[in-house]
Amino acid sequence: MTTKINEMNTYIRSLRYEEMDQAIELSGFAFQHTITPEVRAMRRKMIPSSSVRGIFRKEDDTLLGKLTLLDLQVYVGEKVLDMGGIAGVATWPEYRRLGLVRQLLAHSLREMREKGLTLSMLHPFSFSFYRKYGWETFVDRKICTLKMAQVPVYSANGSEGQWVRLAASEEAWTAMQDVYDRVARHYNGTLVRTGMWWQERVFQSGSIKYVYERAHEGDASTEGEGSGKEEKVREAFLEYEVRDRKMKVYASGYTTEAGRRAIWQFIAQHDSMADEIEIEVPANEDMTYGLDDPKFKQEITPYFMARIVDMEGFLRQYPFQPGSACQLVLEVVDTFADWNNGAYLLELDEAGHVAIVQISEERSLERSGHDEATLPVIRGAIPDITAWLLGYRHGVELYKRQLITGDEQAVQVLSSRLSGHSTYLPDFF
Incomplete structure (x- = not known):
């Protein structure tokens, strides 16, 4: 009798060097690549085992699925931000639709947050699949x-x-x-x-x-x-x-x-x-x-997808542009990374410097010395906010489509303070 696969009898860890052949074979099957000795040697050289996260069955340490987490950097508004690249997500067919990829993604997001990687990117096999977990299209190929x-x-x-x-x-x-x-x-x-x-x-x-x-x-x-x-x-x-x-x-x-x-x-x-x-x-x-x-x-x-891993950390690093000083509240919904849920008070000065207060029951607007009733509020889910802040979609466009709601004037003001750069990615991982 086969043991049912669930979060109680699985665990996630980095692969050991001697386990890399299992991961390479899984990738070859999932992505329909022929694994020659040359390809095997190249992948071992390019991807260290420490970058691959495997999900294993506890009873016999069977590798059920895996993904690669790459520590990379990207430009955002001419500023360099640390980014977690997700690649090589795969499971064997007998273990699919059991929530294993969901566990791997949740584990990776927590790990990225702990490492200070405030942004993540991936190339999806299905845009709708990864959208459920907060990633959204952010760049096209032309x-x-x-x-x-x-x-x-x-x-x-x-x-x-x-x-x-x-x-x-x-x-x-x-x-x-x-x-x-x-x-x-x-x-x-x-x-x-x-x-x-x-x-x-x-x-x-x-x-x-x-x-x-x-x-x-x-x-x-x-x-x-x-x-x-x-x-x-x-x-x-x-x-x-x-x-x-x-x-x-x-x-x-x-x-x-x-x-x-x-x-x-x-x-x-x-x-x-x-x-x-x-x-x-x-x-x-x-x-x-x-x-x-x-x-x-x-x-x-559509090419790659992105998602903000740590909303507060990303906002603190974001290269806001100079303009009129303003205050607004950004309410974020993130159904997969709950640490992002909540409201953020943004105070932007004329030079583009930002002060941020994440509002919660313990840290209210009133305690921070601001009156909630007088501040404009913008609301949105993490995928749409990611596409907006990265410049793939304009805030006004998202507002018209009711993907961003709240104060329309505040949407226009915040849009005017963003980097103004469009997206581009000539690479693949």
Whole structure:
């Protein structure tokens, strides 16, 4: 007779080194991947056993399911926040629909909160499944497909720079990261890539990498009167491959208009190799304006989900923008992480500094010296508040759809104090 699986006879812990093969086999089955010796070695190298949480049956230590919890960092309003990346969630089919993933997610949220990770992100197999636990869509993928004849043509000028092809070396990672970081900090949710991430994730992909450099005259005062030493400044990067007369641009970015034009000029140089271009860009990138033939396919699909792990901690770290001083109450509903439930009094000064009081029975507005009746109130559930604060959806839009309720003027005021950045994630985990 099979013992019923429930929270009473299961436990969760990090996997031991010798148990990683079990997790790899489970991933191969769940995600329909062939596990070759090379794949096994790569996964052991990329994911330490200490990052994998397994749920086991107590009586015989059988691994029933697992997930990977990655300690990562992302940009939010040019500020770096610690983030918990959830990946590789899987259970064996005979143990599905028993609440095991729910237990793993609850355990991971508590662990992230204890570690000070105020935000979490994941790539869902089902958006509705993870929405039940507080995650919400926060970023889209935008892929544009156009003919080579539609690529914009820009004439060369005297300040034209050069493209440098990068090999897999620390020097190359640094060169590409130099541009990537300056691009990434202008979006919310973009990963802060470590050296290990560049080495194991980016430069192992097999695609071709380039950076674009231009000479700029340096500050003469630092080199002596009138020296004007020229320095090369990186202004764009490109990651792509060409196969079967199709050029796929997996990632690109630029910091100047010259860099943007240089990307198109470089793509156009592949006209003898490719008839069609497929390029992935941020969802807010306007690809059509100014083109002679702007009629081409633009495919936008929901990509990753995010959720605020610790509401108070996230608000304290959030990069609010300068504006008129204001006070408001944010009432949050979180049915899965109950520590977030409640009301938060936000006091924003003109510089964007915030003071926060989490209101509860023990810590009321009255005790904090404020009159609850005179303060505007905004109410919302954790998924919608996450999408709002990260810039995926505007507060006014959520208010019109009755996903955010309360004082409409307060919604407009708080929206005006957010980072103003849109979301973008060119990575996967």
